[in-house]
Amino acid sequence: MILSRKLLSTLLVLISLFGVAARADPQQDYAAALAQLPNASYSDKNDIVKTIVTLQQPGARQVLQAFLDGMLYARTADAKIFIVTEQGDQFQLVDALTQKSAGSAAQTDFDKIGTNNGLRKLLRSAIAQFDLASSDKAVRLAAVRDVLNDPDDEVIKILRERANVELDSKIKSEIKQGLALADLSSDAADTRLVAINTLSGSLNPNVYNRLQAMLEQSADGSYAEPDDRVRAAARKAVAHIDHWRTFYSIIETSFFGLSLGSVLVLCAIGLAITFGVMGVINMAHGELMMLGAYTTYVTQLLMPNHIGLSILVAIPAAFIVSACVGMLIERGVVKFLYGRPLETLLATFGVSLILQQLVRNVFSANNRPVETPEWLAGSLQINDAFSLTYNRIYVVLFTIIVFVVLQFILKRTTLGLNVRAVSQNRAMAKAMGIRSEFVDMLTFGLGAGIAGVAGVALSQLTNVGPNLGQAYIVDAFMVVVFGGVGNLWGTLVGGMSLGVANKVMEPYFGAVLAKILVLVFLILFIQRKPRGLFPQKGRAAEH
């Protein structure tokens, strides 16, 4: 009985295959081929899949994918084939032939169309063939990468064909690299040599590992690669790749350093204004950054459907919130303490404690989740050895923008002129009719507002919680002191160089020790140059 069924189905397949040649109606053949799937044996299924590939019908790729994923089922009642998705104990049905939704039904009414290892392999290469023929470049590229993970003779054959017709240079080079990798296992030494020459510019880790493996020496002194010429070429290629990898890792480390430095500069630059220009030690600076981060959080709560936009809205909002709180601090506390920097340190520390507790009471002591908008996520892949995450790129750009705007305000606006006048000679500025108290308030507000803006950036980089400010305040002060008080350029250079130094040391000493070493370096540096990298000269240095 079973035998006769198998015989029958084989016969059917044969007929249908014959039919391809005879009738040239691919749509009908496709339908017929699908119809045979439920009752076919595994070897028949192989043939059917091959048939489906040659017919190139719309929807066939989805069917093959579902087949591969184990989501292709036949209805027990009439052997009709569906692509299913599980939903509770029901199946959501899509008609395999027409790709139309067919409602849902109980799982028990269906039989799975099974696969085995050999069939899955075939399916993968079949799907890759579909994808390689796709008009979408991204799909083609993904398909190439996918098949190259586990290349076999079949795949190599498909790729060789594809290499001749592929127009896109990136995909083409990817295919070439894959083929060259495959050629490394060839028996002919010359083929291997050519392959190595093709691969020597590649930074792909697979290539590197393969070439390294060829150079390995086993216990009896023989090499994995028997041919001397090939081995020499491989050694040269490895050295070449090593060289480039070192180069890119240096660039990458410097970039990490710059992005860390940018964060430090962002945190410190507001402080550089209040500390450098006004001589006020604002220990609440960290908490003003924290307020900026919480403003970002609130903005996202207010516009949950526009996360990408919310960050842009949060920047001015955080500036305003922090600047207002800063001006309140100036009017309420700092005003009474001008000329006594140590006292401002203590009083503003008190303010920072109150702000922390306020945030704990309003938002709870736990960290608040701040979402990262899509345009900040992901990374810019330059090549296999080198990629930059977008949030790091943006924080560097953002810092530069903030710096430029701040310089503009201080050097090109009336406010900036007044600020500089008051900081250089308060009495004289007053005599010239500048309302120095008002200028003090605005200056403090400006420094505080910048802190708020820094908080927006920090909300994308670390946890937003009541302790956010404390984590950065010591670093921020060190940057200002290192750069030279009263000098924004010093803050920029100081922050960037500390960031880079930190990241350069990290691989050798670990993150914590690197940080400690930077702090120790700073402590020693200040002994050598108590006024920082770029000390103020002339009259401004006197107070």
Next chain:
Amino acid sequence: MNSVSNFFSPLRTDRGGQAVLITLALVAIIVPILHLALPQSSPLYVSSYSVTLVAKYMCYALLAISVDLVWGYCGILSLGHGAFFALGGYAMGMYLMRQIGSRGVYGDPILPDFMVFLNWHELPWFWHGMNMFWLAMLMVILVPGLLAYLFGWLAFRSRVTGVYLSIITQALTYALMIAFFRNDMGFGGNNGFTDFKDILGFDINKPSTHATLVVITALVLALSYIACRYIVSSRAGRVIQAVRDAESRARFIGYRVESYKVWVFAFSAVLAGIAGALYVPQIGIINPSEFSPINSIEIVICVAVGGRGTLYGAVAGAVLVNVLKTYFTTAIPEFWLYVLGAIFILVTIFLPKGVVGLLESKKARDKADAVPEAKAA
């Protein structure tokens, strides 16, 4: 006879100091009696919790004195004295850890539990000999003292002053904090040291040990107070105050300002270390959070609250602020930071001379009221 009265004169004129010393004597006598002699049911019984609290206040008072010595008398605002305190505490903690011996969870006769847990097989070099009390006590003095000496030597010689010095002392304690948080440092990482068993052979959890430690703490505090009083009344002490008021002038007159500053800074760090060493066996734990910058700032504000440059004001401020802290953190914890923050702000703006200054100016006003002619003249 005359020289003897000269010798006592710094204390004779120090009304506040006398009050401090008498209070300490009373504490040293009454607290142990109430703790040991009375039954627990008695309303006057002092629980071991309260004994620990009293000890804690005294340790903070000692730390406050050390801060007042450098800040109030020499004008050096150190935001890193918590680090010296913690270092002294760690030295004592190492001794106490070694005393646990095989009574630890893992039962290793030599290695403290955390080292067994980290899979270490021998003691790091700096742990050797720390089972000897005298060596540990030497370290309590030497480690903070030498660190402060080195730090001060570097800083004062290159004339790092004022705010800059405050910021780098803060960086110092911050760097030490993240260093001690590391497991590889060999100081127990996050958890620090705890679970002590005995000190010099006495069970550390017995009431009599508690009482003895309180008496010792009171004694050390009193002696330190007297030592500081003598220092500030001495010739050197007056130079130190001259440095505070006009550093350049003192230098131009011919005093070696740096040496005075370095020595007073190192001495004050030693006092802070001793305070830490007394703190650890009574509180029963030391961990890296003792290094956190906020602790150092808190003790500075204690001094400010009491009134700096008086020594007894520092004692009063430390006790006052910490009593408030105990009350608020147990009764309404969410309000404590508001209170502390308000103390910081109000004291710096309205009470630059602290509570002591308030009392003294009131006394001075009373005097002026009593002698109206003086005003007229």
